Amino acid sequence: MLEQTMSNVKVVEGSEAVALAVKGCRPEVISAYPISPQTHIVEWLAKMMANGEMDTEYVRVESEFSAASVISGSSAAGSRSYTASSSQGLLLMTEVLYCSAGMRLPFVITGVNRALSAPITIQIDHQDTVSLRDSGVIQFYVESSQEAYDAHIAAFKVAEDPQILLPVMVCMDGWILTHSYERVNFIEQKKIDSFLPPFRPANYLDVNNPKAWGSYSEENMLMEFKYSVQQAMQYGKKRIPEIFAELARITGRDHGGLIEAYRTEDAEVILLAMGSVVGTIKEAVDELRSIGKKVGLVKIRCYRPFPHEAIWEVIKAAKVVAVMDASFSMGSEGAIGMDLKAKLCGMRDAPLVFDFIAGLGGREINLKTVRRIVEKAEEMLNKGLPLPESYWVDLNPEILP
Numbered sequence: 001m002l003e004q005t006m007s008n009v010k011v012v013e014g015s016e017a018v019a020l021a022v023k024g025c026r027p028e029v030i031s032a033y034p035i036s037p038q039t040h041i042v043e044w045l046a047k048m049m050a051n052g053e054m055d056t057e058y059v060r061v062e063s064e065f066s067a068a069s070v071i072s073g074s075s076a077a078g079s080r081s082y083t084a085s086s087s088q089g090l091l092l093m094t095e096v097l098y099c100s101a102g103m104r105l106p107f108v109i110t111g112v113n114r115a116l117s118a119p120i121t122i123q124i125d126h127q128d129t130v131s132l133r134d135s136g137v138i139q140f141y142v143e144s145s146q147e148a149y150d151a152h153i154a155a156f157k158v159a160e161d162p163q164i165l166l167p168v169m170v171c172m173d174g175w176i177l178t179h180s181y182e183r184v185n186f187i188e189q190k191k192i193d194s195f196l197p198p199f200r201p202a203n204y205l206d207v208n209n210p211k212a213w214g215s216y217s218e219e220n221m222l223m224e225f226k227y228s229v230q231q232a233m234q235y236g237k238k239r240i241p242e243i244f245a246e247l248a249r250i251t252g253r254d255h256g257g258l259i260e261a262y263r264t265e266d267a268e269v270i271l272l273a274m275g276s277v278v279g280t281i282k283e284a285v286d287e288l289r290s291i292g293k294k295v296g297l298v299k300i301r302c303y304r305p306f307p308h309e310a311i312w313e314v315i316k317a318a319k320v321v322a323v324m325d326a327s328f329s330m331g332s333e334g335a336i337g338m339d340l341k342a343k344l345c346g347m348r349d350a351p352l353v354f355d356f357i358a359g360l361g362g363r364e365i366n367l368k369t370v371r372r373i374v375e376k377a378e379e380m381l382n383k384g385l386p387l388p389e390s391y392w393v394d395l396n397p398e399i400l401p
Contacts, residue, residue, distance in 0.1 A: 008185060008186045008187070008188065009183060009184070009185050009186070010183075010184060010186065011181050011182065011183050011184075012145070012181065012182070012184050013040065013145075013178070013179060013180070013181055014145035014148060014172065014177040014178045014179065014180055014181075014182060015040035015041045015043075015044055015178045015179065016040070016044050017145045017146070017148060017149040017182070017184045018041050018044075018084075018110055018145075018148055018149065018152055018170075018172070018178075019041050019042075019044035019045045019048065020044075020149065020186060021148070021149045021150075021152035021153050022041075022045060022082050022108075022152060023045070023048055023053065023054055024153065024186075024187065024189060024192040025080065025082075025108075025152070025153060025156045025192065025196055026055075026056075026080065026193075026196075026198070027056050027079075027080045027081060027082045028056055028057060028074065028079035028080050028081065028199075029056065029057045029059065029070065029071060029074035029075075029079045029080070029081045029082070030042070030045055030056055030057070030058050030059065030071075030081070030082050030083065031059045031061050031066070031067040031068075031070035031071050031081075031082075031083045032045070032046065032058065032059070032060055032061065032067065032083065032084075033060075033061050033062070033063060033064050033066065033067045033083075033085070033089065035064065035085060035086050035087065035088070035089040036086065036114070036122055036174070037086060037112055037114060037122070037124075037174030037175050037178045037179060038084045038085055038086040038089070038110065038112040038174070038178070040178060040179065041084045041110055041112070041178070042083075042084055045058070046058060057074070057079075063092060064085045064089035064090070064092040064093050065092050065093060065095070065096060067083045067085065067089075067093070068083065068085075068093040068096035068097060068100070068109075069096050070083075071083050071107045071109075072096055072099065072100045072103070072105050072107070074107075075100070075105040075106060075107045076103065076105055076204065076205050076213050077204055077205045078199065078201045078204030078205070079199070080107075080156065080160070080198075080199040081107040081108075082107060082108050082109070082110075083107075083109055083110075084109060084110035084111075084112060085109065085110075085111065085112070086111070086112040086113070086114045086128065086174060087113075087114035087115065087116055087128045088116065088117070088128075090111055090128045090129065090131075090132065091116070091128065091131065091132075093109075094131075094132065094135065097132060097135045097136075097137050097167060098135045098136065099214055100137075100167050101135055101136025101137055101166055101167055101229055102136065102214065102225060102226075102229065103213045103214045104165040104166065104228075104229075104232070105165070105166075105167060105213075106159035106160045106161075106164070106165045106166060106167065106168075106199075106201075107159060107167050107168075108152065108155045108156050108159055108167070108168050108169075108170065109137075109167060109168070109169045109170070110152070110169070110170050110171075110172065111128065111129040111132075111139075111169045111170065111171040111172075112171075112172055112173075112174045112178055113125065113126050113128060113129055113171055113172065113173045113174050113275065113326075114128060114174045115127055115128070115360065115361045115362065116128055116131075121361050121362070122174075122175075123175075123361050123362025124173045124174045124175060124176065124326075124359075124362050125326040125327060125359055125360045125361055125362065126141075126171070126274075126275065126325075126326040126327040127326075127327040127328070127360070129141075129169060129171045130303075130327040130335045131327075132169070133303065133304050133335060136166060136167075136229045136233075137166065137167045137168070137169050137304065138155075138158060138159070138164075138166055138167070138168040138169065138233070138236060138240075138302070138304055138305070139168075139169050139171055139302070139303045139304040140154075140155060140168065140169070140170045140171065140301060140302055140303075141171045141172075141274035141275050141300060141301060141302075141303055142170065142171070142172050142177070142275070142276075142301075143255075143275065143276055143278045143279055143299065144177070144182060144276070144279070145177055145180070145182040145184055146182065146183075146184050146185065146253065147255050148170065148172045148177060149184055149186070150247060150251060150253060150255065151170045151255075151301075152170050153187065153192060153195065153196065153247060154240075154243050154244055154247050155168040155170050156168075156196055156199075157195065157196050157243050157247075158236065158239070158240055158243055160199050160201075161239055161243075162202065163232065163235050163239065164232050164235060164236050164239065165201075165232065166229065166232055166233070166236075171275070171303075172275075172276075173275050173276040173277075176276045177276050185251070185253070187250065187251060191250050194250075195246065195247060195250055233304065233305040234305065236302075236305050237258065237305050237307060237309070240257070240258060240302055241257035241258055244256070244257055244301075245257070255301065256299065256301055257301070257302075257310065258300075258301055258302040258305075258307035258310045259298055259299060259300055259301055259302075259307055259310045259311060259314070260298070260299040260301060261296070261297075261298055261299075261314045262282055262285060262296060262297040262298075262299065263285055263286075263289060263295070263296045263297065264296030264297065264298065264314050264315075264318075265296075266294055267294050267295055267296030267318055268294040268295075268318055268319045268320070269293070269294065269295045269296075269318065269319065269320050269321075269322060269374055269377055269378060269381075270295070270296045270297065270298055270314070270315050270318045270320075270321050270322070270351070271285070271295065271296070271297045271298070271321075271322050271324060271370070271373070271374070272297075272298045272300065272311070272315075272321055272322065272323045272324065272336065272340065273297070273298075273299065273300070273323075273324040273326075274299060274300040274301070274303060274336075275326065277324070277326070277359060277365050278297070278299045280365060280366065280367065280370065281297050281324070281370055282297060283367060284367045284370035284371060284374075285297050285370075287367060287371075288371065288374060293374070295374055296314075296318075298311055298314055298315065298321075300336070303336075306339050306343070308339070308340065308343035308344075311340065311343075312343070312344070312347070315351055316347075316349075316350070316351070318351045319351055319352070319381060320351050320352045320353075320354060320377050320378070320380075320381045321340065321351050321352070321353045321354070322354050322356055322373050322374065322376075322377040323336050323337040323340060323353060323354065323355045323356060324356050324358050324359075324365075324373065325337055325355055325356065325357050325358070325390070326358065326359045326360065327360075328357055328360065328390070332389065333355050333357075333389040333390040334355045334356075334357055334390055336355075337353060337354075337355030337390065338355075340353050341353050341355075352380075352381060352387065354376075354377050354380055354387065354388075354391065355388075355389065355390040355391065356373050356376070356377075356390070356391050356392075356393050357390050357391070357392045357393060358373065358393040358394070363393075363394060369393060369394065372393070372394075373393060376391060
């Protein structure tokens with residue numbers, strides 16, 4: 001168990017906490033291209049490089065497409081690799097990320113959440129990272145800077161597990177986490193080294209032992225390659241909680257496994273969410289509990305692979321699940337709501353699932369917002385109202401078309 005001394009507890013910017021986690025993991029290659037609100041992370045890493053605190057190849061590239069391409073190549077060559085991006089930058093990486101997952105390249109990306117244009121904005125929601133949910137990249141979502149620090153250290157071990165070998169994206173809300181200051185408890189380097197030994201891949205680019213990555217495939221084998229990625233994801237559902245638990249034994253901080261259940265034991269209404277908004281929801285749950293409402297929360301820590309088995313075990317006795325989606329699949333509904341409804345289809349006595357679109361483009365979610373969502377879910381449940389595809393929270397009627 002880590003001793004909590006003043007030497008390893010500091011108040012730092014969230015971006016610095018991530019950079020220190022990455023530094024502790026000893027990456028051999030870092031690629032960097034600035035886009036707000038991710039920029040501070042790679043700036044901190046550049047500063048550490050300039051001060052001689054890191055022994056890594058720091059590559060300044062001309063675009064996010066190049067940033068992803070560089071670490072794909074370095075990962076294929078057997079090097080522990082890292083980059084970070086946001087919003088339009090993450091979407092520019094899309095082609096490379098699909099290829100990287102298909103080639104089973106285990107690097108880590110920080111996906112700093114920021115809404116997508118148009119209209120252009122720098123405020124936060126989850127549309128950017130959720131848009132990459134089908135790529136084969138594992139996705140973690142964090143509530144705090146402390147969880148972001150811990151999750152990045154776990155992410156490298158998850159990515160490099162011989163039975164997984166996939167990119168891992170740690171998703172954290174821009175500005176709210178990256179640019180705010182928090183008390184963060186850091187891990188001694190020797191403990192990180194013990195938890196995360198040097199990357200030793202079985203397969204890598206070697207002129208003396210030629211192999212192929214991403215080669216041409218006809219219809220007789222492409223499905224098998226895709227199936228192998230799915231099998232790695234499925235294996236991850238078991239392995240990821242084990243890695244989280246191993247790190248928790250070192251740090252004394254248990255953020256949960258694939259999910260975190262909060263006050264759900266007797267809950268009739270369960271809120272489902274991910275990201276920094278979870279802190280506000282926990283406070284709202286406490287407030288609602290104080291007035292006798294049986295409300296609980298499920299925080300999704302790992303969105304891909306989707307942890308429907310773990311969610312089911314928590315929600316199966318509830319009456320209704322109110323999903324708070326900070327993204328939207330145009331022409332359908334929120335992505336998490338769709339995922340959950342699909343997995344619960346056919347489950348006997350499953351709770352009703354209502355999808356609430358909240359917080360797009362940085363729209364404020366406060367205690368009143370959460371109370372209104374709970375009240376609306378109760379109303380639809382008690383009055384037997386038809387299930388809408390999604391209920392958009394706090395729309396301004398004055399600017400609606």
